[in-house]
Amino acid sequence: MTVRTPFIAAALLLAGGTAFAQLPPPPPGAPLPPGAAAAAPEAGTVVTGRVQRFLLNPGGEADGLLLADGTQVAFPPHLSADAMQLLRPGDTVQVGGWRAPGVPVLRMRSLEANGRSLADTPPAPGMAPPRPPREPGALDALSAQGRIDRLLYTDRGDVNGVLLADQTIVRFPPHVGAMYRDQLRPGAELHARGWGTRGAQGTALEATGLGPTADTVAEVLRGPRPGPGMGPGPRPAPRGPAS
Template identity: 70%
Template structure:
């Protein structure tokens, strides 16, 4: 039990810090990015993100991480604006859903994702810069996250700037996140309009609901462990095969799912 709790705490800390590391990288260099590892599906943006682009429009909703911090905006035209979670409080003080914003930054290729460099709304501006010492967002203790479930129709997919699906927005605006390799495994089933169910750990507040999935399926009776279920074990372990923890992590705190999922995973990748 102690080792499982330790792993769960580590997973939560990593989940809380992933977006921060992503959004604070220096401006992309000129020229193409390294290609995605072989066998990883969904890496659509192989070229360099387009620097100096601008998006303008009304804010549809906050994009929240499972800790309850905003790490992005969803605009009405579908653009997903990403920024580090230490800007969450400042962003929420200067705007709200329905306000019109202007965002400048780097736009990914082939997916509607922008890494924010600066944001202007209501006569105020916000710039992406590292947090002052001691101003980084406090990570929640594992016990502060609540066991949650969510379900309904998928309204929108959430992407990384390389084109990997790493979450969904449901019709009721609930945000469900999961590792990109899970998005790659279930790519054919994760489509706007499809039915979706998930259980996991997250937060619910005035700004919205977000959770990290520990099990998912198409119905409540087909939930399947995303880490260690029999249908999600990695295929042959070639150099490009997706890999993930087995029988550990967030899933170890959730009751086992039924043995036969209705959301069938894709066939295993061939050995390289």
């Protein structure tokens, strides 16, 4: 069932004082050390690799790629339709862009695959989008549980999501990733509840609650405040989240 509610990711606030139980110890080589992205980005970087999958935002749009060697490629979601027409998982792609030292994310400026190319250029003024944008309120109440396969990062090196072993993508703002960086580790079990989409390219949700199991989920985000001094605003409760 689709629940019409404001796009939570755009205005969610951190729930003060929440935390979830300690997850199992991490395997070697998990998150990046704090400050790894502090150095100046390396411009003119070119990476060639095989596309493992698209990375999706909670609205179901592709905003990146995961390559077979673990490199994450980031691009704006307005390129989602063009990228999906150009590429398929298994294709070899050459991506040019920039990256911060020590961060496994390449910010795309252009890519080539299958004899065609795609560039991140802003649309001309007044130019209509190639297709109507997705209605931002059309999100489903979802839940997901599984082992964390890998962390997802912004192009600055901040953790802003995880990819579970079943390929579900769980997103959250970077401040949540920073607060729970000791618990969000590859190999740890994670249960997430929130709002997102399911489609042909996979499932992605914006987490409002996180925990190692369904019984230990703690709220990490709450609805937008209606005004100064009024306290947290009401957030519609997910009705029958899909598992």
